[in-house]
Amino acid sequence: MCSRTTNPPSPREEHGKSISTLEGMGFRAGQGLIERFTKETPSFKDELDIMKFICKEFWTNLFRKQIDNLRTNHQGTYVLQDNRFRLLTPVSNGKQYLEEAPKFLAFTCGLVRGALSNLGIDSTVTAEVSVMPACKFHIIMQKS
């Protein structure tokens, strides 16, 4: 059940709203970017082909490096590991500021979700970080 309160949003709620706003901004940007990146590429064979493109060309165009490790269960779940994520390297080299990391990852989650969306794939994208600047992006394809 949800309760309706007249109190101002808690810091936690504000934080959650900011994260999803950032993710939404990334989504729009990702849709635009994938259009431009794939103008001249031939169409993709399958889902795995798309994910490899995201890990290599897409990531390189955005962050000048590839994803370091891609894992999948071959059932629509993918984990993309970046050992030195460009948006985290200036933040910390360990656990300092870990609680701030979501703000630096939300936009990129949206970028990936937006890119996939324009390639015909609905997904959820979340990020996981335990020791900066390494992080993992979890992509779960939605069944249509």
Next chain:
Amino acid sequence: MSRQANRGTESKKMNSELFTLTYGALVTQLCKDYENDEDVNKQLDKMGYNIGVRLIEDFLARSNVGRCHDFRETADVIAKVAFKMYLGITPSVTNWSAAGDEFSLILENNPLVDFVELPDNHSGLIYSNLLCGVLRGALEMVQMAIDVKFVQDTLKGDNVTEIRLKFIKRIEENLPAGEE
């Protein structure tokens, strides 16, 4: 199987697209958050200011330029070094006032506005206003108070984009009590 990406000059161009689209997403979000263009302009200026007060350190560290002796030198450094470093363009410096305290930067193209069109209901929006804030914040950190604004904008149909900078005053550094 690998698909070779077209690197080389392409990679720089792609990065600027991320920049342009991210900035566009930012302005779009601000337009949703604030009801009128004037408030969006103010927010962009404020954000730019916050960026500028930090960016100046990065700039000074990477560019190795020394202290400027006069406002003309400042203008040249802004146009030829700073703009080149951060936006990849070199605006021209023109329209000096007689007193030498005011000049224009003319940008033939503005990377922030690639692929951008202003919708009709946002005629008061100064889309690239973040840049004004950046300049203001950065120069404040090197003891210069300036006034900066867009006077022409290709987004609004002008042929070029023109930013006007006016020197207001030197900001004195605070001396500890007891010194002259």
